[in-house]
Each structure stands twice: as structure tokens, then as C-alpha cells.
Amino acid sequence: MKVDTERFAEHRIKEEPFYLAQGQEMRIARAAYENQIPLLLKGPTGCGKTRFMRRLAWELNRPLITVSCHDDLSTSDLVGRYLLKGGEAVWMDGPLTTAVRAGAICYLDEIVEARKDTMVVIHPLADDRRELPIEKLGELLIAPPEFALAVSYNPGYQSVLKDLKQSTRQRFLAMEFLYPPAELEAEIVMVEAKVSKKIAEDLVRLAGMTRELKDAGLQEGASTRLLIHAALLIKGNISPRQACQAAVTEALTDDHELAASIGDMVSAIF
Amino acid sequence: MSAARINDQLAVLLGHEVADWQREELAEKLSLLNPEIRRQALQQLPVIWPVSSALYDAFVDQAAKASSCLHPRQFANWVKAALDVYEADGLRQAQLFLEEVESNFLCQIRGEAGVRLTEIESRLLPYARSILGRELKFASADAVSFDTSTLFLPAEINLFSQQSHNFLFYKFTITFLLSLDRMRTFRVQTPAGGSDQSLSLAQFLAKFEHRQLAVDLFYLAEAVRIVARLRHDFPGLLADFAEFGSALLSQVATEEGAGGQSAFVAALRVWLVQQAIGLEVSEGNLLPEAVIERLAGHADGSRQAVHSLLLTEVLYRQAVTYAAPYLPGPPLPFMGVLTIDAALTAIDQRQEERQEKVIEALRRMMAEQDKGAKGDGDGADEVPEESPAGHGRPPLNDKQGSMLLTAGNRDLDAAELEKQIAQGVLRIGGMEFELTEELKELLREMMQEEGRIPGQAIVSAAGRPAGGLTQAAKSEDEDESAQAVGPLSYDEWDFRRAGFRKNWCQVQVKEISPVQGTFVGTTLQKYRGLLVNLRRQFEMLSVHETFVKRQRDGDEIDLDAVVEALSDAKAGLSPSDRLFIRLQRNDRQIAALFLLDMSSSTEGWVSTALKESLILMCEALSALGDSYAIYGFSGMRRLRSEIFTVKEFNEAYDATIKGRIAAITPKEYTRMGPAIRHATGILASTEARIRLLITLSDGKPEDYDGYKGAYAIEDTRHALIEAKMAGVHPFCITVDKEAHAYMAHMYGEVNYIFIDQVEKLPRRMPEIYRNLTS
Structure with missing residues (x-):
């Protein structure tokens, strides 16, 4: 054939x-x-x-x-x-x-x-x-x-x-495969979404915080992919808080209380 | 005012379209209110009545109650909110809203935008944990502080007029205080140089004549550093703070009048708040130019705690140039007080606990790997009861011992160790050990918090061959003579001799006599909303896989199969005759056995939550149709392990079963091994395709005799391995905060779940079951 x-x-x-x-x-x-x-x-x-x-x-x-x-x-x-x-x-x-x-x-x-x-x-x-x-x-x-x-x-x-x-x-x-170490992950986000180092590092810090919640209600923390999504939105002139809300918070959980907690992490960083 | 006069007034306000009886009834009600409330109520009449007379009725009914928590002047706001609800959700909801004035409207309306700790706890606790990276607690206290384990926060914050600001202030306070741990404030040491010895924080502060002044200055110096770091790490938080933080300024500024040293400290506080808000150095600040310069230099996220010590000295020298002595003013609300002693105690305690765990884990690991290296031959013959020294690891020979000791005299090099942990091995004194997951986690945590691994931990581990276990084995020997025999006796795994103790445990199966009570009814009532959802979800699950494609006969034609068969026929192949779709019910073939820890430690909340979870599970499962059984276990000593039958596989979920669930009470100890073996036996005899053994527990396996520590964990682990070999999938739901240390070892990493708050268990359990089986 x-x-x-x-x-x-x-x-x-x-x-x-x-x-x-x-x-x-x-x-x-x-x-x-x-x-x-x-x-x-x-x-x-x-x-x-x-x-x-x-x-x-x-x-x-x-x-x-x-x-x-x-x-x-x-x-x-x-x-x-x-x-x-x-x-x-x-x-x-x-x-x-x-x-x-x-x-x-x-x-x-x-x-x-x-x-x-x-x-x-x-x-x-x-x-x-x-x-x-x-x-x-x-x-x-x-x-x-x-x-x-x-x-x-x-x-x-x-x-x-x-x-x-x-x-x-x-x-x-x-x-x-695990989530890359912070520096590497920031670089990935930077290159993928073409955002500044600062934004990439902030997003990686946010991801690190959500991953701490893995056993406290979240099945998994924010993945590198989610960070890139968020970074792309930020790149597209959406305010970082809104970008993270859509790309990270809502993507991670339906539980309102937990979402509020993640929202607090977002608003602490951005 | 009489009802008649009010009636007249109403007639004027309402015109004459309104029926007389309706007006009179309303006048009657209004006459019962006190004059001020009535005046307000009448003022609202033209606002509400045209929209809905029934709503106005409800409003008048609630007005008296509302006045107890609402100033009548604020009725307008209350009414406005009620009308919003009316427009959005209709009359009933608006009436409910009015009725619940005390709970949902009170604070906002009274101008008290206060936020209570209890309200924010569930939301900010995960936030705090995500920053700290480990468990912590919130507690309400008058003085704000953080001892690195517990955050002491005010029970309520109402510093600001807006509720959101008060909430953000809680968040800011929490983030700030957590930084004390993240930035190693309590662990700071003066640099050792020349003849100077390195001093701890407490020793350093004790050098000053006015200790309190020194403490406050040091804390301020740290605060400057922390705020600078927060600006880097959490810029969003500081941007939020800038919006409302200036209100703090006026509060601090009023204290400046005190003069002298106190005024100096107050001026520093003002500077700090300005810094946090992001204000440029304001005019009229009392601080000397030189001090401001030093502070500005210190406001750099990369500064270390030791720099704050230096700054403390500078500030102290400056402070003592003022004549008026220091009278400590109230601290800044987000800083609170620095509780050095409490923090050090908490740090020590955590360190000790962790060190103990590391030692224990290391010892276990060394023992295991040594045994492996020795070969199986002599390992199996070893009889631990007769030679105590033979437990686990044999005593080290001299050479190994001395090597370990040399390694132990100094702390392990951080960088080197990190590398080793990453590789998953540990090299001590020329010996190489493979690290277990548990140890990796512990060592990583230790590195993170202390920045080093005390070499002592490793020496202790090496030099202590199964110390805890020797003790354990002895107490167990007491009842050695009574060999357990009976219809239900089970072997027990002794990891030290890598073999079974034959017929070691005797299991008695007992009945629970059902009780009549309100427990089941209350639970069903409490979770009625959840139950509706659960039943729906589980019903969906049960029909999930009911269409079976490609059957020889069935209710409908499988088009895909037909097309394929036709194509095959055209291509000259013999077409398949499986062309139908059949509706098949109960294809899940799952048998789940819930094994409930009924040890005394589950007393109280845990027990209630467990029972509630069982009720919800039963309700959900009866919608689904999976076959399931429930057993409880407890007991004391190996000759009296008890299994309590709550529900057998072939029993229907009825009043008797409900009564038995309600009758579950905490009993004695947690000897898990025999319970698991018993449950495995029951499960293995079912015909289901998938057999699940779900253990609900609150802690480690433990019994009154030597069944504890590594012995108990290893026996449980072995029982679970036996279960797996019998085709049973074990899974554990635990509420033990220490669970990670041993659960992964016992059940395997993905075969357990940890519920951080026991209150969540009833909600989470059906969800877990659903995830497990779909």
C-alpha cells in the first residue's frame, strides 16, 4: 500500500x-x-x-x-x-x-x-x-x-x-515531567508569550503559590500552560488581574471559596 | 399617635384607590412602631408602595427588628437594597432579604464596614498557606503577632470605612507577618568577626539599655526591609494598600505629640507607612536627614536581616540623643508586636519534630537498605525477639561509625546536599543511601526553613539502631504465650524479620445495634441541597456507560458498525454481525467496601463528620446502584481486634442501616492490619470486576501493645500489598495532617487523599468516590 x-x-x-x-x-x-x-x-x-x-x-x-x-x-x-x-x-x-x-x-x-x-x-x-x-x-x-x-x-x-x-x-x-524550576519556567513564559521578565516571574510566583494548595482543595496547581495563557492575555492589554482571573483562577477551580483565595494571591502579586 | 390618625395620613399619601380595610390594617401595624421608626417607615411608603404593597407590608413587619441593629436613618439604604433584590429575584426573595436584616445587611448599613476574622479565615488561610508553604493556624488575639506557626490577628478589623479595605488590610497584615518567617527575622545572627562571637537576636537586643526601645527599632528596621521586599514580590498587594493606607497615617501622626524618643519612633512609623503607600518623603517629617537616608538605603528587597541589626544600632544611637524617655505607643496595626521568644520556641519545636522524623525515616531507610545488601538468607532466619540488637540495622562497625561521626561533627554542606537530594541519594561517610520520597520531602523542608541539615540528625539516626522498636517488641512479648487461634485469625507482618507472625491477631466480628435518633434526619436536612446534586450526579454516573455498542442483538442499530460491515462486505471481507446497540444497566460492577477507623482518637468532630459522610455516601450510592458495604474497626491488643458490621454487601440501605450508622461511636485503638486483611477477604469473595477498599482514617495505625511506629506502618503496608495482590484497590481518605509522612509509603502516592478540614469530609467524600470510579 x-x-x-x-x-x-x-x-x-x-x-x-x-x-x-x-x-x-x-x-x-x-x-x-x-x-x-x-x-x-x-x-x-x-x-x-x-x-x-x-x-x-x-x-x-x-x-x-x-x-x-x-x-x-x-x-x-x-x-x-x-x-x-x-x-x-x-x-x-x-x-x-x-x-x-x-x-x-x-x-x-x-x-x-x-x-x-x-x-x-x-x-x-x-x-x-x-x-x-x-x-x-x-x-x-x-x-x-x-x-x-x-x-x-x-x-x-x-x-x-x-x-x-x-x-x-x-x-x-x-x-x-514536572513543572520546571522557577527560573526556567519564567524564561519559558517569557519566550512563549513574549512578555517582560517581570511579568513572567510574577506569574511563576503565582503558579508556585497555587501549587502549594495541591492538597488543600486543588487537584493540581497552575500549569505552565496556564501561565502562558495568562501572559498572552496580559500581552494583549488585558489587566493582569483580569487575565489571571480568566486564565488561572477560573480554569483551576469551580469552588467559589477557593477561587476567592486564588484571587487573593493574584491581587497580591498584580 | 393613634391608628385613626395614621389612617388619615395614609389616606393622604396613598390616595383613595386603596381599599379601606387594607389601609386600616396597615395603620394598625404602623401604630405599634415607635414614633421615630414610624416616621422613617412612612417616608419609605412612596418609595415601596408603588412597586409592591406586599413588600411594604413585609418592610413594616421587619422595621421594628431592623431598628435594633440599624439606625432608622439608614432605612433608606436598606430599602434600596431590598428593592434591588425585588427587581432581580422577585417578591419572595425580597421578603427573605428583609427578614434577614440582622445577618446580611447589618454591618454594611450601620456604617460598620468591619470584617471579622471568622468571615475571612476560610478564604485567607489557603492564601497564607500558599505563601508560607506549610500548615499554619489563625487565632484571634488582641495583640497582632506571628510565632511562625500561628498568626494572631484581631477578631475584627474596622479601621476603614469600606468593607473591602478592611478585608485587604487583613490580607496585608497576614502577608506582612508571614514575611517575618520568609525573611528569617527571628533567626538573624550578628556576624562573628574577630573576638566577637555571633549573637542571636535575643542576645543582641539584650545589649541595649532600653531593651523595649531596641526591640521596637529593630522591628521597624525589619518592617522597612519587609515592605521593600513585598513591593517586589507582591506589588498588587501594595498597590491595594496605597489606596487606603493613608488612613493609618492620621492615626500615627496624632501620637507624635508625645515628644522625645517616643516622637522619634512615631516619626519612624510614619515614614514606614509612607513608604508602604509609596509616598515620596513628605514634608514636615521630624526625622533627621541622615536617618532618612539610611532608611531609604535599607528599603531594598535584597537586604538581609543582619543589616537590620546594624540599622537598629544607628537608630538607637539617634534615639538616645533625645531627652524625653521612651514610652511605647500602640504599635502599627499591621505590625503588632514582635514575639521573639514565642517564635523561637515554635521554630525549635518544629525543628525538633522534623529532626525526629528525619532520624526515624533515615533509620528506617538505612535498616531497609542494609537488610537488602545483606542478602535474603540470614535475613529470614533472624528472630528479632531473641536478639534485640538484630532489630533493623545492626550496630555499625567501628570504621563506619567513626566515619559517620566525622560527617556528623559538621553540618552537611548545603549545596552538596541539595545536589544529593536532587539525585535521590545521600552519601554519608562513604556509604550511599537511596532516599525515600518521605525523606526527600523532609530534608527539602528542613533545608528550606533552616538552610542547613544538622549533621547531628544523621549521626543520631545511624547510632540508634531501632531504638524505639526494641521497646515496642518487648511489651509485645508479654502476651506471646497466648497464641491466637480461632475461626478468624490473621497473620501479621513483621518487617524486622521480613516474615509473618502466624495467626497473630484474632479478629472478632461484632454487630452494632441500631439506635433510633435524630442524627440521620438532621444530616439529611443539613445537606439537603448537596444531596439533590449528589443524587443527580450519581444517577448520571450510573447511566454513563449503559449504551453498549457492537452487540449481536439490542434495541437499536449501531450505524457505525453497519457502515463498517457494509464496507467490509464490499471489500470482500466477511462482515461483522455485531450491529446493535444495547442498553445495559449496572455495568459498573463495582464493589466498594468502606472501612471506618473507630479508634478513640476520632472522638468528637471527626466521628460526626465520618458518620455524616457515610450517610451521604449511602444516599448517593443508592442512586447509583454500586454494591457497597461498611465496616468499622477498632480493638485493643492482638487478641481482640474488632470489626463492626455496619452494612454488608447484600443488605439494603434501610432504617436498620441508618440506625447502625448513627450508633457508630469511637472505641479503642487502630490496629489496621487485621482489619484490612479481613476486609480484603470479604471483598475478594464478591464477584465485581472492580473491588475498592476505601479506608477512612484520622491517623497512623496504632495499638496498645507494640503495634506502632514503623512496625505498624509496615504491617499495614503489607496488608495493603496483600489486598492489591487479591485484586482489591485500596484507597485511603485521611484527615491526619501528618499523613504525607507515611501515607504515600503505605498506600502509594496517588492512592490516598488528605482532607485538610474535617468539616469538608462529607462534601468531599462522594466527590472522591465519583472521581475514583469514573
Whole structure:
């Protein structure tokens, strides 16, 4: 089967994605890629997992195919299915198959959200067999060396239904992503939203304060992504207090009392 | 004034469209009011009556009550607010608003814009915690101060005419006082140089002849530094403060008349407030030019506390040039007083507690890792009862010991240690230990607060091989001879010998006899709003996954499947016959067992909150249809662990169960291991796909005999591991503030949740359950 080159070109990352390394993660990821070991990224939401994947794909000069998993994501959604086109049945590759054929990087975001039966195709692809059986085509694809698989999940969600099985997790090389240290985070916010150092530092201080509340009512503190949102609003001439209200406070919680507390943090800083 | 005369007056005001009986009734009511209130009420007549006569009726009804807390002159405002409510939410709400005059309108109207500590506590406590980075308390006191653990604040602030300003002043005060800890005010030391020894703050202040003067000057110097830092860290706070802070100036300025040293201190206070407001140096300030220059130089966020000591000396020298002696005036309301002794005591206490924890954790860690290194062979044979020295870590050999001691004589180098903590290892005396999460957290906290790790902590840990446990093991040996046998006996895990003590605990299952009472009714009443929501949410949860796609038969056709099958058929593949959607109920297949800590420590609030939570859970779960059971546990000593059956899986939630929940009372101790093993057994025999064991607890496992400390934690941990192996998911909800120290170790990091305020438990628990199972 021929690779749809046009569709594949869309997944090339043309511009250099901004990413500040926190440690050795890039080296480890490259080593994993060279040794054909799939990657498992874990960490709270908005701390840079997806950005890291884009950067990695750019550095390796491979297309990146990202699939955001949801609870109705089935094996067919990943592998592909027959569609009826003008009375003809036409096979359409799913994103995973496309990635294998094209030697791209396939990134399954929030893997635990996907239906359990998807593991059937992920497991043989994630160990040293590196094969993808396409039942309906009667085909067994062997992944080329350029192909790589990466998945992410957030261990902070405390649902027993959404835990990765040992048989799955032990196929991966795992890396934990945490919020970057304050200085680094400020730099990220600065570059991403093009705001002044002062604003970036203030936002990072706010994030630090909200993260202290993690066990006192908040499920998670403000992520780097939220800070960037807030910074973008500030950049767009919205007053910092209003920007944080919309981007941070309301995004974090529905509890009015807690929101008031976060509002107090915001108004102390801005 | 008689009703008849009022009636005449009303006739004039209302005209004659109004029915006579209505006017008379109103006149009757008005005649009962005192003249001043009646006058005001009549004044409001043209305002309210055209809008709604019924509302005016309500207004007259409430006028007498309102006058007890509202000056009649302020009726106009009250009425205006009531009309706003009427327009927004209708007559009923407006009537309610009028009725609740005492609670919701009183302060604002009386011109008393005061804010009470109790009102702001729940809002500003998380704020304060987010700044300090650890737990703290608020307490009301006449004198404002901060001892690094508790913030003493006035019960009410009404310095300003606007309520929002009073609130912001609370916030400013809190932020300011917290800075005393953040900026290490109490831990300042004079630099040691030459023959001078380093002095602590108390020693430094004791040098001065007028100690109080020195203390106040030092506090002012610190305040200057803190305000400068706040300007950097919390510019928004200071911008808010600038709006209303000038009102403080007039208050301080009036004290300046005192003359002499007191006037000097007052002038410094004025300067400080001006600084905080962001005013340029005002004219007419009494301070000499040179002092102002020094102060301005000191107002720099990067200054250290030690600079304040130097400034104190300068200011003191200047102060004593004035003849009139110092009479301490009232402090600035946001500064309060500097309670050095209390703060040092609190710091010491926290330090001690933490050090003790570090020692304990280090010791446990060393013991574990030593054991691992020794190999399994001799570890298993070791019988702890016979050789006390064999508990945990063996005594260090001489070489190791001396190395540890050399390491211990000096504090560990901060930078080096930070690096080690980041790497997750600790190198002491040539030995390398892997740090546990708990230790990492503790050491980080210690570094943060004290800036160093006392080497002594580590030596103590190394030199104390399981000290606490030797004691524990002995007391336990007393009843060794009575081997527990019986229908329900459970093994207990002894981590020191890495093996089970066979049939060690005897569990007795007891019934709770239901009581009739108001508890259940009151709870349902109290949370009725929440309950409506809960039932709805849980019902939604139960229908969440009821449409099952791709079934062989069902109520509806699965279009996706049909299209796929057609495509497959066209492509020459055999099409699937799973083409239907079926509505399936109760597909959740979840069995949840709630295990309730009934130890005596839950007495009081905790117990009530636990019981309320259970009632809410039962109500919510009966909407959902998950099968669930509730057991309580307590007991004393290993031969009498007790399990109390509140609700079994096959029992329906009815009056008997409600009665049993109401009858739950705190009993004795918390021996968790056998309770968990018992519950695991019950859960394992259910047929559910997902088996949840939810423990509700308020503290560490502990029993009267040696079941405490590491032994108890390790046994509980092992019981939980056994549960996991049996296919049970354990989860813990705890209200113990110390929970982080051991919970993650026992349950695993994401398998517990800590509720900081026990009052929140009933609200949070159903939410937690929902999160857990969806």
C-alpha cells in the first residue's frame, strides 16, 4: 500500500518548536529512539510533554502524528478501517498505521483514556517485535527503524479505572515531567508569550503559590500552560488581574471559596 | 399617635384607590412602631408602595427588628437594597432579604464596614498557606503577632470605612507577618568577626539599655526591609494598600505629640507607612536627614536581616540623643508586636519534630537498605525477639561509625546536599543511601526553613539502631504465650524479620445495634441541597456507560458498525454481525467496601463528620446502584481486634442501616492490619470486576501493645500489598495532617487523599468516590 505523501507532509514540523530542557530528557529520548525503545512520558497536565515531543520530532527530523486519546477510541480508530466511497470500499489507514508506514513518530496523548482493546495493537508494536497486525487487510506491518512510539499519561488522576497495567508500562522507557524550576519556567513564559521578565516571574510566583494548595482543595496547581495563557492575555492589554482571573483562577477551580483565595494571591502579586 | 390618625395620613399619601380595610390594617401595624421608626417607615411608603404593597407590608413587619441593629436613618439604604433584590429575584426573595436584616445587611448599613476574622479565615488561610508553604493556624488575639506557626490577628478589623479595605488590610497584615518567617527575622545572627562571637537576636537586643526601645527599632528596621521586599514580590498587594493606607497615617501622626524618643519612633512609623503607600518623603517629617537616608538605603528587597541589626544600632544611637524617655505607643496595626521568644520556641519545636522524623525515616531507610545488601538468607532466619540488637540495622562497625561521626561533627554542606537530594541519594561517610520520597520531602523542608541539615540528625539516626522498636517488641512479648487461634485469625507482618507472625491477631466480628435518633434526619436536612446534586450526579454516573455498542442483538442499530460491515462486505471481507446497540444497566460492577477507623482518637468532630459522610455516601450510592458495604474497626491488643458490621454487601440501605450508622461511636485503638486483611477477604469473595477498599482514617495505625511506629506502618503496608495482590484497590481518605509522612509509603502516592478540614469530609467524600470510579 502506498503512503499518502501529502497527508504525511502535514505532520512534518517546519518551524523549530521552543523547548527549554530541564535536564537530560532530550538525550535520553534520543537514545531511546536510536535503540528503538518506545517512550512513556508522565507528568501533570500542561507541563510540556506534548511540546517536548514536538521538539524531539523536529530534532530527529521525523513527522509527528499525535493522537489525543478519549474513552471511545477503538482499535479501528488507530489502525484504520474500510470506508464506502462512491459504492466502493476504500481502506483508510488510521494514524498509527500511517505513522508506521511513514516511519513517523506516533504520540498517543493521555493513553489511559483510550479503550482497553487498543492495547492489543500497542503491545506488539511497543516491544522488540515492533509489528502492527492489520487484521482486515490480512497484513502484518513491521515498523521501520525510523518509526517511534510515545505515549503520555498523568499519574495524578486517581481513578482505579485509569491506571496503566504493568504489562503495558514495562514496555516503555519512562520519563517524569514536572513543572520546571522557577527560573526556567519564567524564561519559558517569557519566550512563549513574549512578555517582560517581570511579568513572567510574577506569574511563576503565582503558579508556585497555587501549587502549594495541591492538597488543600486543588487537584493540581497552575500549569505552565496556564501561565502562558495568562501572559498572552496580559500581552494583549488585558489587566493582569483580569487575565489571571480568566486564565488561572477560573480554569483551576469551580469552588467559589477557593477561587476567592486564588484571587487573593493574584491581587497580591498584580 | 393613634391608628385613626395614621389612617388619615395614609389616606393622604396613598390616595383613595386603596381599599379601606387594607389601609386600616396597615395603620394598625404602623401604630405599634415607635414614633421615630414610624416616621422613617412612612417616608419609605412612596418609595415601596408603588412597586409592591406586599413588600411594604413585609418592610413594616421587619422595621421594628431592623431598628435594633440599624439606625432608622439608614432605612433608606436598606430599602434600596431590598428593592434591588425585588427587581432581580422577585417578591419572595425580597421578603427573605428583609427578614434577614440582622445577618446580611447589618454591618454594611450601620456604617460598620468591619470584617471579622471568622468571615475571612476560610478564604485567607489557603492564601497564607500558599505563601508560607506549610500548615499554619489563625487565632484571634488582641495583640497582632506571628510565632511562625500561628498568626494572631484581631477578631475584627474596622479601621476603614469600606468593607473591602478592611478585608485587604487583613490580607496585608497576614502577608506582612508571614514575611517575618520568609525573611528569617527571628533567626538573624550578628556576624562573628574577630573576638566577637555571633549573637542571636535575643542576645543582641539584650545589649541595649532600653531593651523595649531596641526591640521596637529593630522591628521597624525589619518592617522597612519587609515592605521593600513585598513591593517586589507582591506589588498588587501594595498597590491595594496605597489606596487606603493613608488612613493609618492620621492615626500615627496624632501620637507624635508625645515628644522625645517616643516622637522619634512615631516619626519612624510614619515614614514606614509612607513608604508602604509609596509616598515620596513628605514634608514636615521630624526625622533627621541622615536617618532618612539610611532608611531609604535599607528599603531594598535584597537586604538581609543582619543589616537590620546594624540599622537598629544607628537608630538607637539617634534615639538616645533625645531627652524625653521612651514610652511605647500602640504599635502599627499591621505590625503588632514582635514575639521573639514565642517564635523561637515554635521554630525549635518544629525543628525538633522534623529532626525526629528525619532520624526515624533515615533509620528506617538505612535498616531497609542494609537488610537488602545483606542478602535474603540470614535475613529470614533472624528472630528479632531473641536478639534485640538484630532489630533493623545492626550496630555499625567501628570504621563506619567513626566515619559517620566525622560527617556528623559538621553540618552537611548545603549545596552538596541539595545536589544529593536532587539525585535521590545521600552519601554519608562513604556509604550511599537511596532516599525515600518521605525523606526527600523532609530534608527539602528542613533545608528550606533552616538552610542547613544538622549533621547531628544523621549521626543520631545511624547510632540508634531501632531504638524505639526494641521497646515496642518487648511489651509485645508479654502476651506471646497466648497464641491466637480461632475461626478468624490473621497473620501479621513483621518487617524486622521480613516474615509473618502466624495467626497473630484474632479478629472478632461484632454487630452494632441500631439506635433510633435524630442524627440521620438532621444530616439529611443539613445537606439537603448537596444531596439533590449528589443524587443527580450519581444517577448520571450510573447511566454513563449503559449504551453498549457492537452487540449481536439490542434495541437499536449501531450505524457505525453497519457502515463498517457494509464496507467490509464490499471489500470482500466477511462482515461483522455485531450491529446493535444495547442498553445495559449496572455495568459498573463495582464493589466498594468502606472501612471506618473507630479508634478513640476520632472522638468528637471527626466521628460526626465520618458518620455524616457515610450517610451521604449511602444516599448517593443508592442512586447509583454500586454494591457497597461498611465496616468499622477498632480493638485493643492482638487478641481482640474488632470489626463492626455496619452494612454488608447484600443488605439494603434501610432504617436498620441508618440506625447502625448513627450508633457508630469511637472505641479503642487502630490496629489496621487485621482489619484490612479481613476486609480484603470479604471483598475478594464478591464477584465485581472492580473491588475498592476505601479506608477512612484520622491517623497512623496504632495499638496498645507494640503495634506502632514503623512496625505498624509496615504491617499495614503489607496488608495493603496483600489486598492489591487479591485484586482489591485500596484507597485511603485521611484527615491526619501528618499523613504525607507515611501515607504515600503505605498506600502509594496517588492512592490516598488528605482532607485538610474535617468539616469538608462529607462534601468531599462522594466527590472522591465519583472521581475514583469514573
